[in-house]
Amino acid sequence: MxxxxxxxxxxxxxxxxxxxxxxxxxxxxxxxxxxxxPSPMVLDAIRKACSEDIRIYPDPDCDSLRETIARYYNLKKEQVFVGNGSDELLAFSFMAFFDPCNPILFPDITYSFYPVYASIFNINYKVVELDEEFSIPVEGFFQENGGIIIPNPNAPTGKYLDVGLIARIARKNPGSVVIIDEAYIDFGGESAVKYIGDFKNLLIIQTLSKSRSLAGLRLGYALGHEDLIQGINRVKNSFNSYTVSRLALAGAEEAFRDxxxxxxxxxxxxxxxxxxxxxxxxxxxxxxxxxxxxxxxxxxxxxxxxxxxxxxxxxxxxxxxxxxxxxxxxxxxxxxxxxxxxxxxxxxxxxx
Amino acid sequence: MxxxxxxxxxxxxxxxxxxxxxxxxxxxxxxxxxxxxPSPMVLDAIRKACSEDIRIYPDPDCDSLRETIARYYNLKKEQVFVGNGSDELLAFSFMAFFDPCNPILFPDITYSFYPVYASIFNINYKVVELDEEFSIPVEGFFQENGGIIIPNPNAPTGKYLDVGLIARIARKNPGSVVIIDEAYIDFGGESAVKYIGDFKNLLIIQTLSKSRSLAGLRLGYALGHEDLIQGINRVKNSFNSYTVSRLALAGAEEAFRDxxxxxxxxxxxxxxxxxxxxxxxxxxxxxxxxxxxxxxxxxxxxxxxxxxxxxxxxxxxxxxxxxxxxxxxxxxxxxxxxxxxxxxxxxxxxxx
CATH class of the missing domain: 3.90.1150.10 (Aspartate Aminotransferase, domain 1)
Structure with a gap:
């Protein structure tokens, strides 16, 4: 102290x-x-980007990578945000969407970073208790709240919540942002990204650290309605203009190609x-x-x-x-x- | 909106x-x-670090790079923090050291990101007016305050404040953290790093983006008393565990060697x-x-x-x-x- x-x-x-x-x-x-x-193509792309141009700042808007990710998920560039790992995106999202006095909801057993974000940004929260089998009772998320965050699959249990139930939670909470932290979605679950057109309040956060073998490169991304993406962007541009290096931009693009x-x-x-x-x-x-x-x-x-x-x-x-x-x-x-x-x-x- | x-x-x-x-x-x-x-040695080091190991998270404590920087400045590793560009370090420092109700001080003409940080973290501030020649009147920083931040040389004027005057400001404000943003110090000014042993409240922030030609890599660092470094570290570990990629760690180390x-x-x-x-x-x-x-x-x-x-x-x-x-x-x-x-x-x- x-x-x-x-x-x-x-x-x-x-x-x-x-x-x-x-x-x-x-x-x-x-x-x-x-x-x-990671794919050998990714390593090649990074080595190629490791040139004298590294003296120049990266594109602060990460346009090219956002276009690539948008194409991959059949979205628009304006529905994509990229950052320095998904933890940074979670931090930005807590700042962008949650207010101190309006308690947010997340499961009692979950990624242990959520209460830390709540603490650093002074956000109140209530936990929704998982059942004995670590299943998420969706009704627990039908109470009044200032926002919702759920990892799917959940951490550290690995348990997957049916994507249709995610849609129910988003539908029941039109006034709150519902963040689905899909760090582990590629290992057998179905992404809620297909609902982005249906729900303006749904934000999906993913990462290249797990399924694309790039934990050491630092790249996470958020997918959602362009108003939500703009909100995160405002926070990022009030925090650090250039969060993603030229090397991470180059490697990440290639990761979506192979x-x-x-x-x-x-x-x-x-x-x-x-x-x-x-x-x-x-x-x-x-x-x-x-x-x-x-x-x-x-x-x-x-x-x-x-x-x-x-x-x-x-x-x-x-x-x-x-x-x-x-x-x-x-x-x-x-x-x-x-x-x-x-x-x-x-x-x-x-x-x- | x-x-x-x-x-x-x-x-x-x-x-x-x-x-x-x-x-x-x-x-x-x-x-x-x-x-x-940048030095060809830096590019070589990054290419070497661009290996299959990129699937592994970087060292969250950045120990090896911090040891290298500590040796370079004749400090201890515990007096060094590294982050994803100096803007990120400034953001972390605003969170770590400044409280909402206690107005901080900075020059009226300065890096235009400071009022943005003040806004996002809800910190009040007062500006100290530069004279007609854009010189900083040090006495302006002898009033009551909740913290001080000064770029030296100043931005966007480029004007340098004699390092002895920085020491005076630090000495006159034993109760506040005095942050000297030395992004441009290597182009003819003298760093206040030599006073770190004298003042527990002095934090120096530097970057590899300018004098070391690595704007595209994203690496900034802070030097100061280990209590200050611990404070920034607490914030970082409540925000994003892994802010610096394996490639940035490797390239930055080499930048201090050539x-x-x-x-x-x-x-x-x-x-x-x-x-x-x-x-x-x-x-x-x-x-x-x-x-x-x-x-x-x-x-x-x-x-x-x-x-x-x-x-x-x-x-x-x-x-x-x-x-x-x-x-x-x-x-x-x-x-x-x-x-x-x-x-x-x-x-x-x-x-x-």
């Missing part, structure tokens, strides 16, 4: 990301990265997830039904913090959240088949 | 950056970019600035004494908006600010010798 910190800063409880250790080589199943590299590569890596991760889930169930694990690139697991015989610690000793990083209702669980990212075979082998032995 | 915008968003008047046109080739003297490319290249491009820009200033004076221009990579000029015979428009028609972009006290001026970035020769030739003919 310092006398120089603002009141806002003093009251913060910052988000803690999963570790990115430098001390030794781990099997990293803790931050939901993609085990497969569709075959995208489909193939996605397919492999889904297959691995299903196989690993079955193996874990056969070992007695409870495995929450996942449509993400991670699984949420718990074992009746061994406490999760113990498993977490022992896995770490064996060189395998997973994530444990010491929070109500989920402290018995571990979140395990889906790695390559080789990595998951080691994981299954090690965790099997730890149960004995 | 949309019913979905927060009150904050509705009241914003976003910053407008200089244009980055795509329609034709211009001589770009409008956004203070460096006319020389010192010879840095000194040489800096020297060339300073030489060009002095030569161009003399030529313009001989044409009857008033040229504000600059220690930046731009000059602030005005001509008694031709109105600035007219010059701005005619230069643009001739393929030369400069910047004009339609604001009180400076609407008679143009801000002209220092380009290469060849570019500036064209500029001098064209502007000379426009005066006839």
């Amino acid at each position: 310092s006398i120089y910190w603002s009141e806002r800063t003093r009251n913060l409880e910052p988000y803690v990301p999963g570790e990115q250790p430098r001390d030794r080589k781990y099997i990293k199943l803790n931050t939901n990265e993609n085990p497969y590299p 569709e075959d590569y995208f489909r193939e890596t996605r397919r492999r991760i889904i297959e691995t997830r299903e196989r690993v889930s079955l193996s874990l169930k056969s070992m007695g694990f409870k495995v929450v039904d996942s449509k993400a690139n991670f699984i949420f697991i718990s074992h009746p015989g061994v406490k999760s913090p113990v498993l977490f610690k022992r896995l770490r000793e064996k060189g395998i990083l997973v994530r444990h959240f010491d929070k109500p209702r989920i402290s018995d669980y571990l979140r395990v990212s889906i790695g390559s088949d080789e990595e998951m075979d080691v994981f299954l082998d090690v965790i099997g032995k730890l149960l004995v | 949309s019913i979905y915008w927060s009150e904050r968003t509705r009241n914003l008047e976003p910053y407008v950056p200089g244009e980055q046109p795509r329609d034709r080739k211009y001589i770009k003297l409008n956004t203070n970019e460096n006319p020389y490319p 010192e010879d290249y840095f000194r040489e491009t800096r020297r060339r820009i300073i030489e060009t600035r002095e030569r161009v200033s003399l030529s313009l004076k001989s044409m009857g221009f008033k040229v504000v004494d600059s220690k930046a990579n731009f000059i602030f000029i005005s001509h008694p015979g031709v109105k600035s908006p007219v010059l701005f428009k005619r230069l643009r028609e001739k393929g030369i972009l400069v910047r004009h600010f339609d604001k009180p006290r400076i609407s008679d001026y143009l801000r002209v970035s220092i380009g290469s010798d060849e570019e500036m020769d064209v500029f001098l030739d064209v502007i000379g003919k426009l005066l006839v």
Whole structure:
């Protein structure tokens, strides 16, 4: 604590990301990265953009990339915003659409960054309790509110909410912005992007970090009615004119062009997830039904913090959240088949 | 205006950056970019970092780069923060150190993003009036305040405030954070970084966009007492865990290693600035004494908006600010010798 910190800063409880250790080589199943590299076309495009032109600022409006993303989703450029990772977009969206006195709604078990955004921007919130199976009761979002944010699939459970129910939530809340955080949508769920023409209050946020293997490049995007996009744009232009580097712009464009590569890596991760889930169930694990690139697991015989610690000793990083209702669980990212075979082998032995 | 915008968003008047046109080739003297490319070592380092590892998140603490910068300035890693351009650092600093009810101080003629930050974070401010020569009267900063921010050299005037006077301002304000925005310090001024050990309230913000030719990469950094750095870090970790890409981390480290290249491009820009200033004076221009990579000029015979428009028609972009006290001026970035020769030739003919 310092006398120089603002009141806002003093009251913060910052988000803690999963570790990115430098001390030794781990099997990293803790931050939901993609085990497969990005398309070679993406790396080529970045290297090409790494030229003397890097002395020049990037296009602050990111027009070319926004046009590419718009074409990909059959939208207009004015319905697309791009930023420095989807977390930045979430922060901008909290600023753009939520007011302090009007409590927003999100699930009680969810991405743990949401309450942090609420705190830093002084936004009140109420949580909607998930049921015992971690399903989202949509009726919980039919109460008065100043905004709604739901990850689909949810984090850290991986549970998917039928896209038709997203439409119901958007329809029931014509006065509030409904943000669907689709960071994990490409691993088996259906995107709500198809409803953008129907609902002026629906904002979809996606990222290149997971399904397109570009966590290290930093690129997220938002899709929605152009009034919403303009709102985020006003905030961004009052915060940082140039949030996306020339290299990120170049790499991201190419990521939307190599569709075959995208489909193939996605397919492999889904297959691995299903196989690993079955193996874990056969070992007695409870495995929450996942449509993400991670699984949420718990074992009746061994406490999760113990498993977490022992896995770490064996060189395998997973994530444990010491929070109500989920402290018995571990979140395990889906790695390559080789990595998951080691994981299954090690965790099997730890149960004995 | 949309019913979905927060009150904050509705009241914003976003910053407008200089244009980055795509329609034709211009001589770009409008956004203070460096006319020389970055060191070849920097481009090599980025290309090397553009590997399959880009699927992995960057180090959220940017430890390696912070160690490199700390060594460069003879500081500790804990006294260094890095972010996605210095504008992002300014935004984080407004959040970290300034409170709504306690007005902050900055010059009346200054970087026009400061009032925008004040607006988005709901911070009151008072301006300190520059004298007729655009000099900063330091006594203006000896009044009660909730924080101080001064660019040195100032923007868009280019005028440098003696570093000893910065120390006086820091000493007179032990209860407030004094932010010195040194985006242009490398072009002839002396950095206040040497006072960091003396003043716990002094925060220096610098960037790789200007003197290190990396505007397209997005990298800024803050130097100060570790309590201040911790404060910015709390804000960043409540906003976006991973603000700096793997490519920016790699390129930035290398930029601090190629010192010879840095000194040489800096020297060339300073030489060009002095030569161009003399030529313009001989044409009857008033040229504000600059220690930046731009000059602030005005001509008694031709109105600035007219010059701005005619230069643009001739393929030369400069910047004009339609604001009180400076609407008679143009801000002209220092380009290469060849570019500036064209500029001098064209502007000379426009005066006839």
